[in-house]
Amino acid sequence: MFYHLFGYLEKLYDFPGAGLFQYISFRAGAAVITSLVISLLFGKKLINFLKKMQVGETIRDLGLEGQMEKQGTPTMGGLIILGAILVPTLLFADLTNIYIIIILVTTVWLGIIGFIDDYIKVFRKDKKGLAGRFKIVGQVILGFFVGAMMYFSPEIVIREKTTDVSFIDSVELTETLEIGESPQNLYSPKNVKSTKSTIPFFKNNEFDYAIFVNWLGDGYEKWAFLFFIPIVILIITAVSNGANLTDGMDGLATGVSAIVGITLAIFAYVSGNIFFANYLNIMYIPNTGELVIYIAAFVGACIGFLWYNAYPAQVFMGDTGSLAIGGIIAVFAIMLRKELLIPLLCGIFLAESLSVVMQVSYFKYSKKRFGTGRRIFKMSPLHHHYQLEGYAEPKIVLRFFIVGIMLAVFTVITLKIR
Numbered sequence: 001m002f003y004h005l006f007g008y009l010e011k012l013y014d015f016p017g018a019g020l021f022q023y024i025s026f027r028a029g030a031a032v033i034t035s036l037v038i039s040l041l042f043g044k045k046l047i048n049f050l051k052k053m054q055v056g057e058t059i060r061d062l063g064l065e066g067q068m069e070k071q072g073t074p075t076m077g078g079l080i081i082l083g084a085i086l087v088p089t090l091l092f093a094d095l096t097n098i099y100i101i102i103i104l105v106t107t108v109w110l111g112i113i114g115f116i117d118d119y120i121k122v123f124r125k126d127k128k129g130l131a132g133r134f135k136i137v138g139q140v141i142l143g144f145f146v147g148a149m150m151y152f153s154p155e156i157v158i159r160e161k162t163t164d165v166s167f168i169d170s171v172e173l174t175e176t177l178e179i180g181e182s183p184q185n186l187y188s189p190k191n192v193k194s195t196k197s198t199i200p201f202f203k204n205n206e207f208d209y210a211i212f213v214n215w216l217g218d219g220y221e222k223w224a225f226l227f228f229i230p231i232v233i234l235i236i237t238a239v240s241n242g243a244n245l246t247d248g249m250d251g252l253a254t255g256v257s258a259i260v261g262i263t264l265a266i267f268a269y270v271s272g273n274i275f276f277a278n279y280l281n282i283m284y285i286p287n288t289g290e291l292v293i294y295i296a297a298f299v300g301a302c303i304g305f306l307w308y309n310a311y312p313a314q315v316f317m318g319d320t321g322s323l324a325i326g327g328i329i330a331v332f333a334i335m336l337r338k339e340l341l342i343p344l345l346c347g348i349f350l351a352e353s354l355s356v357v358m359q360v361s362y363f364k365y366s367k368k369r370f371g372t373g374r375r376i377f378k379m380s381p382l383h384h385h386y387q388l389e390g391y392a393e394p395k396i397v398l399r400f401f402i403v404g405i406m407l408a409v410f411t412v413i414t415l416k417i418r
Helices: 002-013 018-022 025-053 080-091 098-122 132-152 170-176 209-216 227-246 250-273 272-280 290-309 319-334 337-345 345-371 382-388 393-413
Strands: 197-199 204-208
Touching: 002 018, 002 080, 025 290, 080 098, 080 290, 080 319, 098 132, 098 170, 098 319, 098 393, 132 227, 132 319, 132 393, 197 337, 204 209, 204 393, 209 227, 227 250, 227 290, 227 319, 227 345, 250 272, 250 290, 250 319, 250 337, 272 337, 290 319, 337 345, 337 393, 345 382, 345 393, 382 393
Parallel strands: none
Antiparallel strands: 197 204
């Protein structure tokens, strides 16, 4: 809103200071501050409202230390996160940008699904909440939408490196290339549709999903969506549910998501800036720089919510928040074509999900094989295993944060590790 308003004022009236709103760095900073203010100021009011409405979490007694003390803690606090993301984005982002439109749809859609789940649990007193199959259907619909937009929208393009420098005159070429730099380090001026993604740790690190249909012969690229869209659906579903499983300790999912968000902000900035993309020799994706404003609001919202969600939590995000933040992270990475980095960047989510899959699978197998179900972990998800090992909840959360930071740093330096 402000981006468009001040752009209009600068163009027509040369309004003093209006040009600031054209800078991504300024708008990203404003988005962080605004999201923090919304989280901190309105968060307390929402918590009091939820208490008044008796919107409290129902806790199952699993024998965990301090668990029953959380009984009645207000839930649905994900509304704080969603509000603190959406308002700054609407104020400071370019709302005509296709990437902003996709990520806003993602936020609202998954927020609604999570809200319905929490509503059923709290107001209908049904501990199961929204049936799992309906959550999956919602995630699949979102994945289909995102995949289709990524594949078919003419506004979602990349620039490829080229050795053809005929579009640059000799003087400009000399000024453009640094000493010892070769022409293939330049980007073509033409935008192209592509299903390429980034493979970490490889020198020629671009992977094209169209390779799965190259057996179709000439023109096979137009059928790449048959593989691309299902993969997008799988990633969104997996990461969204991974974040949901991680949300089992005070501040855990929120803090880990903030760390991931900061990393994604770096990737969005360098991928959408032709100079940084060229220097780092990575894929240049026009117009993705605008996503920095959104992810700045996301990080601010997570940190602001952590103020109330840190141990001992005054509010839980519920599925309203956890489903949304996982889906946001997945879609964001897909739009930046960095989805193959998710297992590394979101290693905490992955470990939590794998612990559940391994536990359930081995229990079923051992019950069939030996007659009694056996367990790999004392309890899953993984954070509860450590809790039963005798570690205090704040220590587990802090150590998960440390691991998350290590994974984030390692993810960033994959930009240069080839």
